[in-house]
Amino acid sequence: MNLHIHNTLTNKKELFEPCSSDKSVNMYVCGPTVYSEPHIGNARAALTGDLFFRILKELFETVTYIRNLTDVDDKIIDQSIKTGIAINELTENVADVYQSNMLELNMLKPTYEPKVTDNINNIISTIEKILINKSAYISEKHVVFDTQSFEEYGCLSKKISSDLIDGARIKPESFKRNPKDFVLWKPSDNDEHGWKSPWGYGRPGWHIECTSMIKSIIGNDSTLDIHGGGNDLIFPHHENEIAQGSCCSSSKFCNYWFHNGIVLVNKKKMSKSLGNVILVTDIIKKYNPITIRIALMSTHYRQPLNWTDETIINAKNIHEKLLRTLDKATEVDEKKDNNFLKLLCDDMNTPVAIQYLIKQCKLARDDINELCMLKYNSNLLGIVSEIKTIKLNDKEKQIIESLIKKRELARKNKDFTEADSIRDQLTALNVELEDGSAGVSWKIKR
């Protein structure tokens, strides 16, 4: 089956073709800067990556998925000063919360989760390569990327709306030849966060971190298949990544770029000053994480998602419907459903895919084939973490049935102590008994 992705680089929906072979794919998604706890906007970006990862795994033998943690950044230094919490403690705490939030939301673990602090040597060597290629210059203890040295600078952001570019911070500074030039390495004061480098004690700029971590994992002269992130990263972050990645290597930096839209809360941008930031930690206390996952899928990933009470109520209804239907599916096998996969392969059309699942719930009531496919499809989207396939072999079934017979006999003989003790044994085996008029029936509990 063919996957089509809307590629920001060409502003077109394109057939995805991996560059190295038909079997393996690599993908990088920008992770969080770990200075404050993740909100539902961070969760949406991670979910977009997670869903592409799941779809790619259906289509290709080997999928390498990299999602980084940015633990060196000026925002972190500012937050550490503001809160009085040491930088290492702050970043480790926030990274822990992020990772556990993402696991709760049933995101698959990426293949690699590199941290900037573990990659300082790689970053220094990437900067050295860019300097050797004469695409950067040293000025006032800074190493600065020379945007005029790279003819294609602007290739990613040229087609996006100008408010995204205007919103980005471009500061003309004395050490820059051109306002668009950006910092690869900056000096740190002695008591500040920093590392020794050929250009003095300092720390990397944000953009070089991602480029360098990608190159250190896939190889300096390999091309990345897919790069993703929130659309607020298109300019300057991703534009600058292309410039760096093209000037430290002989190959193209990346073939396909996807970007997810923003999460609005009641049509407003989340901000601390409005007090409408929804933290993942808070919302998973109120709602089942799978319900939140479904809510985040309710709008196509490229569109802005407007989060309202209705969004979560609709998701809750869909989740309950799925659970009720799949309750009958604990012992059935999963079955691949190409019609469903086709919807996901069309630039990951999750709203249509969810409508498909709602219809399938209805059909699955009296069609076991649809039930098997529903189970597969729900697992593919990661929206049934509670349901695991429990398959019993004949011997296990015999043991359970003989215990049930023993219990019935004990009850007939009014030996209730024995009957209760057998019931406890069955409970320990996860067997749920239902005493009905037609006798005792049983099933394995979730």
Ligand SMILES: [Zn+2]
């Ligand atoms: Zn990044």
